[in-house]
Ligand SMILES: Cc1ncc(C[n+]2csc(CCOP(=O)(O)OP(=O)(O)O)c2C)c(N)n1
C-alpha cells in the first residue's frame with residue numbers, strides 16, 4: 001500500500017494531446033479523453049486516479065507545462 | 077483512498093509551471109521538445125533568483141518567438157547571430173547572465189562562424205543548442221546535423237554522404253576550442269533526461285557566474301512534424317537513431333575534455 005497519494009490537474013484548454021506524459025507515468029494513471037478541447041485535441045486526464053503517487057514525472061516532461069501535481073502523505 | 081478534491085489543495089502542490097514561463101500558448105507542435113527545454117531553462121533561472129539579471133537571445137527557427145514564452149529580458153537575433161549579439165550584451169553588461177537559445181540550423185549552419193569564434197574567444201556566456209537534425213520551422217529541410225540516411229524534404233531518399241556531405245558534430249568540434257569550459261549533450265524526452273538537463277543548466281549558470289568561459293549545452297530533441305512521426309514515436313526514433321551518433325553525456329568538464337571524447341576525436 002503506497003504511503004502517498006497524488007493527483008494531477010491538467011489545464012485541458014492548453015493540453016495538445018501529444019501523449020508524451022503517458023509513457024512517463026510509472027503507474028499508468030494518464031489517458032486521453034474521448035472529448036476534445038477548444039483546439040480539437042483529446043486532452044490528458046487521470047484515467048486511473050487512485051494509482052497516482054504525485055511523482056511529477058508527467059509534469060516535467062509535458063512540453064506545454066500544463067500539468068500541476070499535488071501530493072499528500074496518507075494517514076494510516 | 078482520499079477524494080481528489082482533498083488532495084488538490086494549494087498546500088499539497090508539488091509541481092506547477094514556473095512563473096518565468098508566460099501564459100502564452102506555445103507556438104510549438106504538440107509534443108515538441110522546445111517547450112520542455114524552455115521550461116527547464118526558466119526553472120533554473122527562477123530557482124537561482126536571476127529573473128531580472130538574465131538576458132536571453134532568441135534565434136531564427138521555430139523558437140524565434142521564445143521571447144513571448146520566456147518571462148525575462150530577451151532579444152531576438154538575426155539568423156545564426158545570437159552568439160554575436162550575446163557577446164555585445166555580455167561585454168556591455170558583464171554582471172548580467174546571458175544565454176543564447178538556438179536550433180541546429182541556426183547554430184550549426186548559417187551561424188557556424190559566430191558559434192566557432194564566440195566559443196574560441198571564450199565569451200562568458202551560456203549557449204543552449206536544440207539539435208533536432210532538421211530545419212523545423214521552414215518545412216523540414218536537411219540541416220548539417222541531419223543523420224546519414226535520414227529523410228527530409230530536401231533529402232527525400234535519405235541523406236547520401238557522397239553528395240550531401242557528413243553530419244556535423246559541432247558540439248565535439250567546439251569542445252576542442254580553448255574558450256569552452258563546460259560542454260555537455262543532454263535530452264528532454266523522459267523524466268530522467270529532464271532532471272539531468274536541469275542539472276546541466278544549473279552548472280552552466282554556475283560556470284558563467286565564475287566567469288570561466290563558454291558553457292554549452294546541446295539538447296538532442298525531436299521534430300515530430302519534420303520527421304513525420306507522432307511525438308511519442310519521434311522520441312523513440314530519436315533514442316534509436318540520434319543517440320548513437322550524438323551520444324549523451326559530458327564532453328568537456330572544468331575546461332578538460334572527458335576521456336572518452338579524447339579518443340573519439342582521434343578516430
Ligand atoms: C538569413 C535567413 N536565411 C534563411 C532563413 C530561413 N530560415 C528560417 S528558420 C530556418 C532554419 C531553422 O532551423 P533550426 O535552427 O534547426 O530551428 P528549428 O526550427 O529546427 O528549431 C531557416 C533556414 C531566414 N529566416 N533568414
Ligand code: SF4
Pocket residue numbers: 010014015016017018019020021022043044061062063064065066067107
Ligand atoms: S504531455 Fe502535456 S500537452 Fe501532451 S498530452 Fe500530456 S498533458 Fe497534454
Ligand code: SF4
Pocket residue numbers: 006007008024025026027028029030051052053054055056057058059069
Ligand atoms: S504525478 Fe506521477 S503517478 Fe501521478 S500521473 Fe503524474 S507521472 Fe503518474
Ligand code: SF4
Pocket residue numbers: 103104105108109110138208212213298299300301302
Ligand atoms: S516543426 Fe519541429 S521543431 Fe518546429 S515546433 Fe514543430 S516539432 Fe517543434
Ligand SMILES: [Mg+2]
Pocket residue numbers: 179180181206207208209210211212219
Ligand atoms: Mg532544427
